[in-house]
Amino acid sequence: KAGVTQTPRYLIKTRGQQVTLSCSPISGHRSVSWYQQTPGQGLQFLFEYFSETQRNKGNFPGRFSGRQFSNSRSEMNVSTLELGDSALYLCASSSGLAGGPGDTQYFGPGTRLTVL
Amino acid sequence: AQSVTQLGSHVSVSEGALVLLRCNYSSSVPPYLFWYVQYPNQGLQLLLKYTSAATLVKGINGFEAEFKKSETSFHLTKPSAHMSDAAEYFCAVSEEGSNYQLIWGAGTKLIIKP
16 A cells, blocks of 8 residues: 655745645545654644544744545645645554544655755 | 543563553543553554453553552553663543543654674
8 A cells, every 4th residue: 555645745936926735645535634844843743634624723924724625535735835834744644533533644744844 | 620640651671571651540430541652763563552341451562451449540551671662652542431532652662682
């Protein structure tokens, strides 16, 4: 079974631009979660989608948005990029609820975003 | 509100020594607890999880963790460290009442000395 794939793996953007990151979950998984990881802030939860509906949301500004398609693939969009958005963005999938007792979350390798 | 505290941003042990990574949580209801590991330049991987069955949970790569309700702790241990254990370890908690949203600790980098 193929793992979680994220594209692109590396991205360089300038301040003010917008970016879209893509995540393909493991086949059959309906939950996709997004995380931002930085050396200073650690691992920060962005949001979780389950069957195309946003179930949980972290404390990020409205510039960060996401969506999930009917095939469970998910995209994350960041508008008006700031220098502080430079981070590793991780996507994870699970068949059921991400933090539920009956499931395991599988992570992709991440997209490294650099904002200049 | 739930929170997770991992004591020590860096822990250094000698190869062959005991590994102990500390995790304390706050939760008003029975929690679900997780340990994940992140090897350099990779995503996270589940090591083990506590879901209210046995309090001593065995995971992959020889790791185990014990849920201690009275101490609100879920420390991760391994009897004998191996060089390949060098990685960052994250503790996380969720509860049913919060929609199972995972709350993450800050992570602990495990350094193995030869």
